[in-house]
Amino acid sequence: MKRVIIGLSGGVDSSVAAYLLKQQGYEVIGLFMKNWHDDSVTISNECPWLDDSNDAMLVADKLGIPFQTVDLSEQYKERIVDYMFNEYEKGRTPNPDVLCNREIKFDVFMKIALDLGADYVATGHYCRKGTIEKDGKEVYQLLAGVDGNKDQSYFLCQLSQEQLAKSLFPIGELTKPEVRAIAAEQDLVTADKKDSQGLCFIGKVKLPDFLQQQLKPKEGEIVEIPKDVAIFSETEPNFDSEEEKLKYLSRKIQYSKSQGKVVGKHQGAHYFTKGQRKGLAVGGTVEPLFVIDTDVEENIIYTGQGKSHPGLLKKALFVSNDELHWVREDLVLKTDETMTVKARIRYRQPLESATLHKVEGGMYVAFENYQSAITEGQFVAWYLNDELVGSGVIS
Structure with missing residues (x-):
């Protein structure tokens, strides 16, 4: 036995x-x-x-x-x-x-x-x-x-x-x-x-x-970034390589207070996460406010109105080599190789069509459709049919 x-x-x-x-x-x-x-x-x-x-x-x-x-x-x-x-x-x-x-x-x-x-x-x-x-x-x-x-x-x-x-x-x-x-x-x-x-x-x-109880509260400002701010309507530059394009698509947008207006106060940027709606305690907006980014250095929370706010949506993410994991070691991609997969960035999410692009420093996951609230520190997992073959920490 x-x-x-x-x-x-x-x-x-x-x-x-x-x-x-x-x-x-x-x-x-x-x-x-x-x-x-x-x-x-x-x-x-x-x-x-x-x-x-x-x-x-x-x-x-x-x-x-x-x-x-x-x-x-x-x-x-x-x-x-x-x-x-x-x-x-x-x-x-x-x-x-x-x-x-x-x-x-x-x-x-x-x-x-x-x-x-x-x-x-x-x-x-x-x-x-x-x-x-x-x-x-x-x-x-x-x-x-x-x-x-x-x-x-x-x-x-x-x-x-x-x-x-x-x-x-x-x-x-x-x-x-x-x-x-x-x-x-x-x-x-x-x-x-x-x-x-x-x-x-x-x-x-x-x-x-x-x-x-461990991270001390620290009062900071909640800033609302409008949908029509110039940063969202930039025309996409011309790229010399696929990697340059992926780097651009997965980039972290840098917000500043001057792009929006202060709409409230919070007790610590590190208590909030991208895509979060509850706990902001800011009323009076046409659509609900969502966290689109947090700046723990400056202790500012950036928010936007509505689920379709451009600050929430991205088509690509990056995983660095040291946070890349293959369950199926026999399928590991070499630099410049690609793989068509289904992927998810959170537990309950339906699988989405995506392509893996292996580069020198890590791997890009490029989705067919926009993804909401791709969040640093969370895991992306990729599948071939119903088999989970690998994962990584979103960087």
Whole structure:
């Protein structure tokens, strides 16, 4: 019997994943990750991880599998929380869920599991793993989950071949309603439990409140940039090369206060992110205001009216070499090579047609259509059909 250690989070997905593994004849062990107990940073008055670990224990008990809790809070603080603060201070917007999978679940947690003699690590993610033979070698594929509404392949976009080799995703072939139905049939305590909205394995976190406890508030101005400002109607210059054009299309527009008008105050530019609409507390505009850029040096938030404001829209982005990652190492592009893909820049976004252009210093992702709020620090992931083949941090 192959031994599988599953990350039991106290949610319905991992509960059903554990049940299915047991049905498939694996020796299953449930492990709950405790990722937080720093009371100096109060996250919320509730203590969700206690309830979650309790639910995970009840599920393990019901399924008749061994269960224990591992404390990874030190590594979590170091690798996720400190990184997030650092990114926010730089005016970038990190994605903690992608990082948690790369750094915690499929690294720290996986090492613990392998030390406990596990052949595989399993999670309750809605995605699938494929295996193909190429040049006499086994190559692992990260495939989208069957439930298009729940597909979580994007969150795993930083996984490597080594990590995939040791991973199992038991519910990837199922839809959410099917998963809930199995949990109800098996009388699992998590059958009707709502999906968690917080940071992975920590629970309810109000990110701005959490950050504000560490990043000191600093009053600054909210500036509205009109749609018809000259910077948006420049005629595109002539380019000597495709790379020059891509550099132009993905450039960061530099705004200044003189281009617009001050419409309000804020408590710190580093609390805001591109495309954000809530929390500006500025009324009286015809269309709602959206953040089109933040300047953390000058502590200014630049905004524009409406979803179609030109400050929100771009057709290309850049990923530098050191933040470029290929799940499929056999498909890595060499300088000057291109690849036609489907790509997304955030979790719930439908896949968009794009072309990858590899250049000396990194890679451009050029979209067929305009994308809204391409945000530095977030991840872009690219797919061939339903296979996620690579990703990178938007720079």
